[in-house]
Amino acid sequence: MEIVELRHVSHSFDRQRVLQDISLTISAGGIFVLLGPSGSGKTTLVKTIVGTLTPTEGAVVVLKTRMPSLQTMGSIGYMAQADALYHELTAKENLAFFAAIYGVPKKQTALRIDQVLEDVGLQDSKHKIVREYSGGMKRRLSLAAALIHQPKLLILDEPTVGIDPLLRNKIWGRFADLKRGGTTIIVTTHVMDEAERCDTLGLLRDGKIIAHGSPAALKQETGTDSIEQAFLTYGREKA
Numbered sequence: 001m002e003i004v005e006l007r008h009v010s011h012s013f014d015r016q017r018v019l020q021d022i023s024l025t026i027s028a029g030g031i032f033v034l035l036g037p038s039g040s041g042k043t044t045l046v047k048t049i050v051g052t053l054t055p056t057e058g059a060v061v062v063l064k065t066r067m068p069s070l071q072t073m074g075s076i077g078y079m080a081q082a083d084a085l086y087h088e089l090t091a092k093e094n095l096a097f098f099a100a101i102y103g104v105p106k107k108q109t110a111l112r113i114d115q116v117l118e119d120v121g122l123q124d125s126k127h128k129i130v131r132e133y134s135g136g137m138k139r140r141l142s143l144a145a146a147l148i149h150q151p152k153l154l155i156l157d158e159p160t161v162g163i164d165p166l167l168r169n170k171i172w173g174r175f176a177d178l179k180r181g182g183t184t185i186i187v188t189t190h191v192m193d194e195a196e197r198c199d200t201l202g203l204l205r206d207g208k209i210i211a212h213g214s215p216a217a218l219k220q221e222t223g224t225d226s227i228e229q230a231f232l233t234y235g236r237e238k239a
């Protein structure tokens with residue numbers, strides 16, 4: 001079953017065409033990575049899926065509903081590139097705020113907070129003020145906030161930027177756990193080795209999806225042994 005369907009999606013800012021006729025389906029229950037260089041349109045594309053940006057052309061359907069839809073937005077967890085945390089509050093207070101925004105029932109809030117802090121390994125820093133968090137801790141807390149309402153679809157825009165390889169590995173381990181629990185995950189990145197860890201990969205260049213498939217299939221189709229090489233091959237073909 002597909003959870004996201006993009007139909008001929010294009011978007012322009014003023015006269016700059018940033019997304020160009022993207023048609024793509026994303027299956028439920030897997031990890032989809034959107035890989036592309038800086039400025040290729042990753043953030044713009046995920047915003048159309050989250051429903052915070054309406055594309056100038058085409059349609060985005062999430063969970064069988066045309067976006068933007070407030071109701072469907074409640075089934076999506078979104079972690080933007082910049083952390084949207086309250087620095088003067090503790091981790092627990094931040095999560096209580098997001099739980100209220102996402103409509104988590106009051107009686108379940110304390111339990112959910114503990115669960116998501118456990119998920120991202122921040123239980124011991126629950127009462128610490130976010131201002132005193134490291135950059136990596138803030139990213140993990142943002143991830144916890146995106147998980148608080150147990151979304152069916154989790155969309156993460158460059159979640160591991162500025163995070164060391166060890167922690168990055170841990171976070172990818174969490175993604176695998178969430179997937180096993182039935183969550184569909186869309187991750188944007190420009191880091192090639194992260195792309196190897198997904199089920200399906202979309203390669204984005206200059207606002208166009210130049211290839212789409214499993215990492216193994218893309219490597220096989222291009223006769224290469226790394227995603228980096230495959231990306232370069234597709235890039236040359238489309239140039």
Ligand SMILES: Nc1ncnc2c1ncn2[C@@H]1O[C@H](COP(=O)(O)OP(=O)(O)OP(=O)(O)O)[C@@H](O)[C@H]1O
Nearest residue numbers: 013014018036037038039040041042043044045190
């Ligand atoms: N609000 C905006 N107004 C005008 N132009 C924009 C706006 N947002 C993005 N752009 C432009 O759209 C293009 C794609 O940007 P986008 O942020 O989607 O790329 P990206 O692949 O996510 O890049 P990065 O990896 O650097 O975050 C860029 O040329 C950017 O300058």
